[in-house]
Amino acid sequence: MKTGTSRIGIGLLGILLALTVYVAVDNWGSHWFGRPDVATPAPTTASAPASTPGNAAPNAAQIERGQYLARVGNCIACHSAKGAPPMAGGRRIDTPFGGVYSSNLTPDPATGLGQWSADDFWQALHHGRSQNGRLLVPAFPYNHTSVITREDSDALLAWLHSLAPVQQAPTPHTLMWPVGTQPALAVWRSLFFKPSPFVADAKQSAEWNRGAYLVQGLGHCAACHSPRNALGASGPVDDLSGGLMPIVNWYAPDLTRDRETGLASTPLAEIVRLLGTGTSAHAQTSGPMAEVVQHGTQYTTPADLQAMAVYLQSRAQKAPATDTPAARAPVSLRVAEMGLKTYERHCAQCHGDQGQGVRTANGQVAYPALAGNRTVQLRDPTNLVQMVLHGGYSPATAGHPRPFGMPPFVLELDDRDIAAVLTHLRTQWGNQGGEVTPLQVNRIRASQDQ
Structure with a gap:
């Protein structure tokens, strides 16, 4: 997988280079760098006061609202590195074009958002630009954050400014050249980005x-x-x-x-x-x-x-109903026997002889049923392979604090075993999935080893 992705990136390099040269010569220092590519952000509303250095502190309700919005947006997942303070950035996000490191969102004045105004933050969320106007890499999903209202943007910043500041300088991205350069980002944005502020559908509730x-x-x-x-x-x-x-x-x-x-x-x-x-x-x-x-x-x-x-x-x-299952080729007797034996040895104790699964006394799913399971029958078996290789774990939540988990078999089963057992459960008990091949398993296993 990684090799194929690299080839795509190298193949695009010439195109990006040509576009970069054009943009650099024709637009350097003017259209792409010195000003926003859309109208000036709307002024902060009275109900959502600007959270700017030196202004009065926002009210507690706005800060609480911002914390809630940050949780709903799962901001902590990308902006918190393992073992580091929350929201201080530094987490590496791998892309097909190299690594991107998340920003420090704490109010440190030198390395975080301490000197950012509400307008600066709105510009980042709505236009994908940093405080100084530089274009942000699209690993930050500013196409989605451009949907966010100004009121919610201000609340988010109010909460971020309420956090303890953490001094943590940004780690430079390791993107292949010229992907992370400003001209290349400008070309990418001209092709794929346009702010999408939310507009309610009057026909809906x-x-x-x-x-x-x-x-x-x-x-x-x-x-x-x-x-x-x-x-x-x-x-x-x-x-x-x-x-x-x-x-x-x-x-x-x-x-x-x-x-x-x-x-x-x-x-x-x-x-x-x-x-x-x-x-x-x-x-x-x-x-x-x-x-x-x-x-x-x-x-x-x-x-x-x-x-x-x-x-x-x-x-x-x-959505239109286009869910007719494709006809599947018959499974060979050798694969069928291998899959059944592997299932009986490693899976039946939890998932049942007939793939019926197990429930707890209060009706919670302990081990999910495999018979009729939509994930089992997906046309793309990637998720099944991942779960067998690396285990399947549900989150521990307030509503389900002690979920059952599935152990990894990455060291115990080889590619043929995994392919056979997944083929077994995709073709038994009325399931309509197709065969999984050892090559498919090997590609997914190899991609995780890179």
């Missing part, structure tokens, strides 16, 4: 619009649930059509396809429960989504979770 605002903006769901092109750009902020997440190698399912997520047919209460606790009557979160629940959605109010569920279900119900 206030609850639906609130859910749309959260999903498209703070939740930035399309950052994972939208396919990315060769230049790393995802679809529009409301594109939830699913795709393989680069580098981390997890598949974010299509949220508009009931066959992949069940959002169209699942009761709203169960969608809310899944987002708030990481588990529901028929599903559990794992991988990157478990982290989203752990650090973000479990802190979301029931009303906001309900709004998100209403919006997501509406999107899924309006």
Whole structure:
């Protein structure tokens, strides 16, 4: 995976270089660097006072609101390095083009946001520009943060300014040249970025619009649930059509396809429960989504979770029904026998002889059923391979504090064993998934070893 991605990057290098030369010669020092590419930000409203150095401190309600918004947006996940103070930045975010290090969002005046005004912060969220006007790399999802209202932007900064300052100088990015240069970023933005301030749909309810605002903006769901092109750009902020997440190698399912997520047919209460606790009557979160629940959605109010569920279900119900399973080739007897033996040895004790799963006395899912499981039957088996290799763990949340987990088999099972057992559970008990090959397993295993 990494080798293929590198080839894509090298192949694009010539194009980017040519564009960089053009932009540098034609626009140097004027259009791209000296001023915002859109109108001057709207003035701060009276209900959301500017949080600027030297101004009166914002009120407690605004700070509390900002903390809530930061949690809903899962800001801590990217802006906190392991073992370092929260929100002090420095976490490496790997991309197909190299490493990006997150910014220090504490109010340190030298290395953080201590000297940032509300206008500066709005410019970063809405226009993707730093305090000095420099273009930010799109690992920061400013296409989604441009959805955020000015009032919420000011509240976020008010909370960040209330934190203890941490002096931590930014770590330089390690992006391949010229990807991280200002001219190249300007070209990328001209192709793929336009601020998308939220506009309510008058035909929908206030609850639906609130859910749309959260999903498209703070939740930035399309950052994972939208396919990315060769230049790393995802679809529009409301594109939830699913795709393989680069580098981390997890598949974010299509949220508009009931066959992949069940959002169209699942009761709203169960969608809310899944987002708030990481588990529901028929599903559990794992991988990157478990982290989203752990650090973000479990802190979301029931009303906001309900709004998100209403919006997501509406999107899924309006999507065209194109879920006819593809015809699958018959599985060889050798693979079938190997898969059955591996399942009986390592899986049946928890998931049941017939893939029926196990529930606790209070009805919680202990070990999910594999029969009829949508994740098991996804066309892309990447997530299954990841869980067998590295284990499957739901988040520990207030609503589900002691989740059961699945151990990793990365050292115990080889590629043929994993391919065979996954083929077994994808083709048994009425499941309609296709065969998994040792080559698919090997590619995913190798990508994690790079």
